[in-house]
Amino acid sequence: MALDFLDQLEADAAARNAQGPSDLALDGLLTGALEGDEASALRAELDANPALAERYAAMQVEPPLDDVRILSTLAQNAPKPSIWQRLFDFRILGGLIALGGAAAAVVMMSREPPAEPTGDPFDPGVRMKGQLKLELRRKRGEVVERVAPGDGIRATDRVRFVVGLDARSRVGIVGVEADGTLYTAWPLPEHTAQTIVGPGKSIELPGAVTFAGSGEERLYLVACAPDVEPKCTSTGPKTAPTCPDGCRTAEFFVRLE
Amino acid sequence: MRASGHCLTERALGFPHRAGHSPPMVQSSRELARLYALYKRTVYRRSLQILGNPADAEEAVQDVFLKIQRTDLELDGPQGLAWVYRTTTNHCLDHLRVHKRRREIINEDVRPMMRDRHSPSNDARMTLRALLAKADPRLARCATYVYIDQLPHTEVARLLDCSERTVNNLLRRFRAWAETQVKG
Numbered sequence: 529m530a531l532d533f534l535d536q537l538e539a540d541a542a543a544r545n546a547q548g549p550s551d552l553a554l555d556g557l558l559t560g561a562l563e564g565d566e567a568s569a570l571r572a573e574l575d576a577n578p579a580l581a582e583r584y585a586a587m588q589v590e591p592p593l594d595d596v597r598i599l600s601t602l603a604q605n606a607p608k609p610s611i612w613q614r615l616f617d618f619r620i621l622g623g624l625i626a627l628g629g630a631a632a633a634v635v636m637m638s639r640e641p642p643a644e645p646t647g648d649p650f651d652p653g654v655r656m657k658g659q660l661k662l663e664l665r666r667k668r669g670e671v672v673e674r675v676a677p678g679d680g681i682r683a684t685d686r687v688r689f690v691v692g693l694d695a696r697s698r699v700g701i702v703g704v705e706a707d708g709t710l711y712t713a714w715p716l717p718e719h720t721a722q723t724i725v726g727p728g729k730s731i732e733l734p735g736a737v738t739f740a741g742s743g744e745e746r747l748y749l750v751a752c753a754p755d756v757e758p759k760c761t762s763t764g765p766k767t768a769p770t771c772p773d774g775c776r777t778a779e780f781f782v783r784l785e
Numbered sequence: 786m787r788a789s790g791h792c793l794t795e796r797a798l799g800f801p802h803r804a805g806h807s808p809p810m811v812q813s814s815r816e817l818a819r820l821y822a823l824y825k826r827t828v829y830r831r832s833l834q835i836l837g838n839p840a841d842a843e844e845a846v847q848d849v850f851l852k853i854q855r856t857d858l859e860l861d862g863p864q865g866l867a868w869v870y871r872t873t874t875n876h877c878l879d880h881l882r883v884h885k886r887r888r889e890i891i892n893e894d895v896r897p898m899m900r901d902r903h904s905p906s907n908d909a910r911m912t913l914r915a916l917l918a919k920a921d922p923r924l925a926r927c928a929t930y931v932y933i934d935q936l937p938h939t940e941v942a943r944l945l946d947c948s949e950r951t952v953n954n955l956l957r958r959f960r961a962w963a964e965t966q967v968k969g
Contacts, residue, residue, distance in 0.1 A: 530967040533909035534932065534960060540906055541935035550936045552870065552944075555827045561866040591829035591846075592839065598847050599821060602854055603814060667840070686840055717883055722851055734851055736844055 548573055548580045554587055597732075604731050605722050660778035661692030661729075662701070662749035667736070680785040686736040689714055689749075693726030697751040699733070700758035702769060706743045710762035710769055713737055713747060724754050741784050749778040817854050824853075827866075828873050834933050835877035837914060845880060849873050867944055871926075878925050881918040916963050924962065927955040 544550075549570055556562035557570050574581045664675035666685040681687060689701055700723065701714040715723055716735055725731050739745070748768060750758035752775035760769035760777075768777050825846060832845035852872055853860065860868060913932055917925045930941040931952075942949045 530964055531960060533912045534963060536905055536909040537913060537932040540909075541931060544935040545937050550940055551830075551934060552866075552936055552940050555870075556863060556866055559823050559827065559866055561861070561863045587826060587830065589826075591826055593825060593829060593843055593846060595821075595825075598850065599818060601847060602817060602821075602850055605851060606814060606854065686844075717879065734847055736840075 547583075548577055551583075551587070554584050557584070558587060601732050601734055604728060605725060605734060659692070659694070660749055660751055660776055661690075662747065662778045662780045663690040663692075663730075664688070664747075664780060664782065665690060665732075675782065677781055678783060680783045681739050682785045683738060683740050686738060688736050689733045691725070691731050691733060691749055691751075692729045693731065693751055696724060696726050696754055698724050698754050698756060698758060699726075699752070700750045700760075701733075702748050702750060702758075702760055703739075704746045704748070704762060704765060704767075704769060705741070706745065706765055708762050708765040710760065713739075723758075726751075739782075739784050744781060744783055747780045747782065749780070751776050751778075817850070820853055820860055821850055824860075824866075824869050825850075827869060831870070831873050831934065832877055835874070835914075835917075835929060836880060837910060841880065841884075845873070845877055849876050852876070870944060874926055874929055875922075878917060878922065878929065881914060884918075916966055919966065920959065920962065924955055924959040927952060928959045931956060 553562070553570060557567055562570060574584055664681075665672055665688045666675050666681060667688075668682070668685050675681065675687070691699060693699070700712060703711050703713045705711070714733055714735070714737060716737065722734055725733070746766060748760070750760055750769075750771050752758045752772060756772050756774045758771060758775055760771040760775075762769050768779060771777060828849050829842055829846050832842035832849070833839060836842055836845060849869075849872055853869070856868075858868060859865060910933065913928070917928060920928065927941060927945060930936045930944060931938070936944070938949045938952045941952045945952065945955075
């Protein structure tokens with residue numbers, strides 16, 4: 529029968545539901561979303577049902593996540609607070625300090641941030657300082673390592689991009705295949721909301737990608753002003769693509785194995 | 786007023802409240818760390834169930850928390866948990882769609898070699914994942930909650946903000962569509 533697999537999954541779901549509360553209900557207890565009588569009733573059920581208690585215990589196990597890396601990536605990608613947010617944050621603090629000091633601080637915090645002391649490449653007339661940097665890190669099996677230029681990347685490697693930027697920029701990473709075909713390596717569709725990053729010396733972009741194919745390939749970090757889309761066109765193999773005004777590129781080449 | 790016959794879009798769902806009377810703001814780093822500690826198990830477990838791969842699940846956790854970071858919604862309580870469920874589901878289904886071709890290659894090249902290591906349920910889930918990558922998003926969401934999360938229809942209806950009858954209709958449509966895919 530063509531839909532045997534769905535029948536199998538339906539039978540599994542029915543067996544699970546016969547066992548008692550769902551994962552959503554148990555998650556409610558685990559996260560404190562469930563309170564009062566509902567929570568008490570569920571706790572009583574857990575006490576009375578060892579199979580359910582075992583399931584709940586499994587849900588509490590620490591997942592194999594690199595918390596430090598994830599939280600650090602989240603911190604690097606944190607949007608800059610708006611002037612209104614900074615004012616609001618201050619309003620909370622204002623309750624804790626003297627009114628006079630608060631008023632003075634409001635004046636200070638509501639000021640625009642000081643101009644960048646060093647060169648912002650997107651400020652006309654200011655000379656750019658520093659350089660763009662593109663690094664690759666690959667996860668092969670359980671080992672995470674930095675990829676040196678020219679190193680091999682296998683189709684099973686999961687690759688993350690780390691960039692260095694001297695100004696807040698909208699970034700993208702494009703690849704140029706051996707025949708000159710250009711493609712977007714980052715962001716993938718699910719990352720499009722997080723393309724404005726920096727400045728920073730070593731910013732890990734969210735998400736990992738895999739590469740298929742073989743041969744030498746060039747990757748380009750494209751860093752543009754925040755209001756410019758990093759949309760580039762190929763100029764052929766082994767040459768940097770043409771990108772919009774206000775964008776800069778940094779090259780990295782790899783061998784796909 | 787609730788639409789009958791089909792589920793409302795995510796935009797129209799009963800989202801959790803915005804925090805207090807504050808102006809729009811993203812989650813502060815301290816609040817984000819608290820939400821991460823609170824929801825990481827839920828997000829990881831569900832991502833692993835939907836995607837079937839620990840590395841993909843870890844990526845999904847990071848991406849879901851990037852979305853959490855950018856919302857100004859109050860994410861405690863039942864509505865917050867429901868929002869996290871929906872966001873994880875949508876993200877993982879997007880991931881399945883984007884990586885469809887890679888998954889097809891894995892299924893074609895690797896699956897036959899691993900078949901004897903799989904239980905019938907795991908095989909069924911692999912087949913389901915391939916279909917979820919191609920299904921209409923509304924049908925895919927409903928099928929995910931029923932077949933992967935194994936939630937009762939009452940809870941699926943609450944997550945999708947529609948009636949149980951609508952959930953049954955969506956499942957019927959998913960089965961009919963799946964049959965055409967499997968036979969085709």
